[in-house]
Amino acid sequence: MVSAVFHSPLEAIAPPATSHASPIGKAMSTPKTDAPAAPAAVSARPSAASRDFRGFWMAVLPPVLGLACLVLVWQLIASTGNTGIPKPLETWAQAVTVFSDPFYSNGPNDQGVGWNVLASLQRVAIGFGLAAAVGIPAGFAIGRFEFLSRMFNPLISLLRPVSPLAWLPIGLLVFKGADPAAIWTIFICSIWPMIINTAVGVQRVPQDYMNVARVLNLSEWKIFTKILFPAVLPYLLTGVRLAVGTAWLVIVAAEMLTGGVGIGFWVWDEWNNLNVSSIIIAIFVIGIVGLLLEFALIKIATLFTFEEVKS
Amino acid sequence: MSNSNEARYIDIQGVEQTFKTKKGLFPALKDINLTVAKGEFVALIGHSGCGKSTLLNLIAGLTTPTSGVLLCADREIAGPGPERAVVFQNHSLLPWLTCYENVFLAVERVFSRTETRIQLKVRTDAALALVGLTAAAQKRPGEISGGMKQRVGIARALSMEPKVLLMDEPFGALDALTRAKLQDELLDIVARTNSTVVMVTHDVDEAVLLSDKIVMMTNGPAATIGEVLTVDLPRPRSRVALADDPQYLHHRKAVIDFLYTRQAHVEKAA
Numbered sequence: 001m002v003s004a005v006f007h008s009p010l011e012a013i014a015p016p017a018t019s020h021a022s023p024i025g026k027a028m029s030t031p032k033t034d035a036p037a038a039p040a041a042v043s044a045r046p047s048a049a050s051r052d053f054r055g056f057w058m059a060v061l062p063p064v065l066g067l068a069c070l071v072l073v074w075q076l077i078a079s080t081g082n083t084g085i086p087k088p089l090e091t092w093a094q095a096v097t098v099f100s101d102p103f104y105s106n107g108p109n110d111q112g113v114g115w116n117v118l119a120s121l122q123r124v125a126i127g128f129g130l131a132a133a134v135g136i137p138a139g140f141a142i143g144r145f146e147f148l149s150r151m152f153n154p155l156i157s158l159l160r161p162v163s164p165l166a167w168l169p170i171g172l173l174v175f176k177g178a179d180p181a182a183i184w185t186i187f188i189c190s191i192w193p194m195i196i197n198t199a200v201g202v203q204r205v206p207q208d209y210m211n212v213a214r215v216l217n218l219s220e221w222k223i224f225t226k227i228l229f230p231a232v233l234p235y236l237l238t239g240v241r242l243a244v245g246t247a248w249l250v251i252v253a254a255e256m257l258t259g260g261v262g263i264g265f266w267v268w269d270e271w272n273n274l275n276v277s278s279i280i281i282a283i284f285v286i287g288i289v290g291l292l293l294e295f296a297l298i299k300i301a302t303l304f305t306f307e308e309v310k311s
Numbered sequence: 312m313s314n315s316n317e318a319r320y321i322d323i324q325g326v327e328q329t330f331k332t333k334k335g336l337f338p339a340l341k342d343i344n345l346t347v348a349k350g351e352f353v354a355l356i357g358h359s360g361c362g363k364s365t366l367l368n369l370i371a372g373l374t375t376p377t378s379g380v381l382l383c384a385d386r387e388i389a390g391p392g393p394e395r396a397v398v399f400q401n402h403s404l405l406p407w408l409t410c411y412e413n414v415f416l417a418v419e420r421v422f423s424r425t426e427t428r429i430q431l432k433v434r435t436d437a438a439l440a441l442v443g444l445t446a447a448a449q450k451r452p453g454e455i456s457g458g459m460k461q462r463v464g465i466a467r468a469l470s471m472e473p474k475v476l477l478m479d480e481p482f483g484a485l486d487a488l489t490r491a492k493l494q495d496e497l498l499d500i501v502a503r504t505n506s507t508v509v510m511v512t513h514d515v516d517e518a519v520l521l522s523d524k525i526v527m528m529t530n531g532p533a534a535t536i537g538e539v540l541t542v543d544l545p546r547p548r549s550r551v552a553l554a555d556d557p558q559y560l561h562h563r564k565a566v567i568d569f570l571y572t573r574q575a576h577v578e579k580a581a
Contacts, residue, residue, distance in 0.1 A: 208403040211373060214391040216420045216471075226416060230407040 086277040094277040095284075111261055113281070117289060119261040123179070124247045127186025131243060135191040136236060139198025140228065149199065156195060164189035164250045168257060178258035185254045190243035197242070201235025202228060237301035244297060248290045263289075316385055320507055321347035321370060321475060326379030328365055338533040339365050343379070345526060345536060347475075352501060352508045354518035356566065357528030357537075358574065363511040364400075364479055366528075370509060371397050371477050384474060393421045396473035400480045402464040404452040410463045411448040414438050414470050421471045438470035439463075441500060458489035465497070469504065476501075478510040482517065491550065494520060502547060515570070519562045520548060527569045537574060540565055 071088050078087040086094070102114030142149045167188045171181030205228060213223045255264025263286060270278035326343040329336050340362045347353050355363045368374045369381055372391040381388040383395060391397075396417075404413045415435045422431055439448050442462040452460050461481060468476055481497075482490040494517060501508060501521075512518050518525045522542055529537040542562050544553065553559040 208399055208401060209405060211391075211397070211399065212403050212405070214373060215371065215393065215395070215397045216417055217392050218416075218420060222416075222420070226408070227405060230405070 084276060086280065091277040091280050094275075095281045098278065098281055113263075113266065113285060116261055116263045116266040117285060120251050120255060120263040121289070123182050123255075123262065124186055124244070124251050127183040128190050128244060128247050130183070131187045131191040131247075132194060132240065134187075135194035135239075135243075136198050139195040139236075139239070140202055140224075140232070142195065143199035143202025143232075144228070149203075156192065160192045160196075164246075165253055165257070168254060172258075178260050182251065182254040182258050182260075182262075186247045186251060189250045190247040193242035193246065194236070194239040197235045197239025198232060201232035201239075204235070205231045233304045234301065237297065237304060241294065241297040241301065244293050245290065248286075248293060252286060317349045319346045319382075320349040320351075320384060321345075321509070322380075322382040322385075323366075323370070324380045324382070326366075326369060326376045326381060328362070328369065328374070329377045339531060340369075340376075340535065341533045342535045345539075347507060347509060347524075349507055350505050351524060352506075352522045353510070353524045353526060354522040355509065355511045355526050355528065356513065356515070356518050356570070357534065358530055358570065359513070361528045361531050362534040363513075363528060367397075367477055367479050367509060367511050370475070371395055373397075393417070393471045394474045396468035396471050396476055398461075398464050398468045398476065398478040398481045400483055402452070402457075402460040404460055404463055404467075406452050409449050409451055410439065410444060410455070410466075411435060413452070413463055414467045417467045418470045434470060438466040441469060442466045442496065456489075458485050458493060461485060461493060462496070465493075465500075469500065469506075474507065476506045476508045478508065480511050480513065483513070490514075490517070495550065497521065498546075498548060515563055515566045518566060519544075519559060520550060520553065525562075525566060527566065527574075530574050538569055540569075 074085070074088055077083060078085045098113050102112040104112040105115060138152075142152055164185050168181055168185050171184035172178070175181055175184060209227050209231060210223075213227055218226070251262070252264035252267065255262035256268040259265050259268075263282060267279055267282045270276075270282065323343055323345040326340060327338070328340040329338050331337075343366060345353075355366060357363050365374070369376055370383075370388065372388045372395065388395070404410075405416070408416065415431065418431050418434045418438070422434060426434075436445065436448070439445050442465055444459060444462055444466065447455050447459060447463075452463070455463075461484075465481065468478075482493055485493065498521060500506075508521075510521065519542055525540040525542060526536055527538045527540065528534050540562060544556070544558060544562070
């Protein structure tokens with residue numbers, strides 16, 4: 001509307017009080033100024049709106065097109081012969097039934113998708129929490145003391161590349177149960193990114209800050225709370241983000257092997273029932289949950305990052 | 312005894328510093344003998360890479376000499392400590408703390424054993440007031456200008472009531488106008504607190520304006536003290552009045568002569 005006022009030449013001639021004054025009489029005395037102003041407003045509105053729409057389309061159109069491509073390829077593959085992959089529409093229909101009652105429970109092997117996701121998230125939370133409780137202090141110690149760094153770096157280099165699933169039998173052997181073994185697997189795979197990122201963060205604390213600590217003769221506790229922890233926090237959160245991502249990748253595979261309740265087990269169970277559309281639904285659910293975890297952690301990380309730390 | 316103590320407050324005897332590098336041993340400093348009296352303002356000047364900062368780090372105790380002895384108030388300098396406060400070249404404020412908290416960290420460290428929380432707060436406020444930053448106390452370093460950050464750095468150092476104030480090119484990263492303003496403030500603060508100051512600089516005017524003694528260093532490697540110039544200009548000093556003061560110009564000429572004629576830059580000599 002603002003642009004309409006500027007574009008109308010007659011509006012400038014008309015007294016500005018016109019629009020605010022009582023319509024009685026004024027409406028009669030100045031019909032000519034009102035009439036041209038209205039079409040001007042109409043002609044100006046689309047140009048301003050189209051600018052808004054362009055931004056809107058750039059934000060919405062490409063992702064929608066990307067999704068459409070995926071669905072199209074899926075549809076093509078599903079329609080060609082006997083792949084056994086259900087078509088998008090069939091899957092959608094199945095998804096509606098699955099999500100209409102996500103929290104039903106008919107015994108341990110037949111539970112709603114909601115329970116399965118929650119069970120997986122719980123395992124990830126426990127395994128990841130334990131890994132954070134061990135890995136973050138270990139990372140600080142390794143970063144702070146060169147002796148410990150030299151002591152543990154070869155071990156970390158040796159163990160880190162091992163697929164987390166290789167640890168599953170060890171977990172089964174030691175803990176004698178599927179659930180603790182899955183948690184153990186999450187623990188072992190999410191501990192490395194946290195140790196390594198925290199240690200690197202500590203080693204990259206600017207020497208200037210450590211010189212300040214030395215000149216002030218700060219106690220080790222003050223150094224930790226006032227200098228090390230705030231300086232390392234961005235690195236630490238990156239480690240946490242990587243760890244959660246890995247944990248979420250690994251839990252599906254671990255649950256396929258251990259069984260019980262969980263999204264990974266659900267995938268395997270539906271495979272045994274030859275219910276492929278449920279598997280596709282599970283893939284989407286896993287992707288969306290992973291996306292949400294990642295998004296939440298990025299939000300947390302940006303809250304705690306000081307620009308000066310990076311430079 | 313107390314006289315000699317005052318005159319040789321900082322006493323550097325035969326200090327030599329050699330760094331281990333990939334190419335072998337690099338002799339940075341050799342045969343450094345220097346005394347600084349209590350309340351004296353000493354400037355270390357020389358070309359880049361001549362070991363000015365190395366010498367300052369030795370006095371701070373951040374590094375230990377390869378050979379030789381450094382004494383401060385008749386005690387050997389064994390490590391860094393709050394009695395020898397350092398103002399770093401790049402201010403080195405902790406970005407996650409406010410200006411107040413940055414200063415308070417130092418105050419708390421030095422005085423918390425003997426003073427109440429309220430006294431510590433008064434000290435912190437006083438230090439910020441000394442550099443004219445009371446209004447910016449609750450801002451973080453990222454929200455204030457470079458000159459203000461450097462002033463917080465100075466406030467942090469002064470708040471500890473150090474025996475010696477060590478400054479490593481404190482105004483090097485600032486524009487000329489801000490630098491002049493801070494130099495005037497420093498002159499004023501040093502006069503009021505009667506601090507002993509050792510300052511590294513590469514600015515001839517800064518050295519002559521501020522110091523009682525200018526220590527001119529030869530080019531490295533194996534740099535040493537080439538000449539010590541006593542600046543006996545009366546205090547308080549005014550930048551404007553000194554601009555055409557013949558004695559000031561004479562001192563300025565002496566330093567420039569040393570730096571650019573006798574110790575022409577390394578590249579030229581090579």
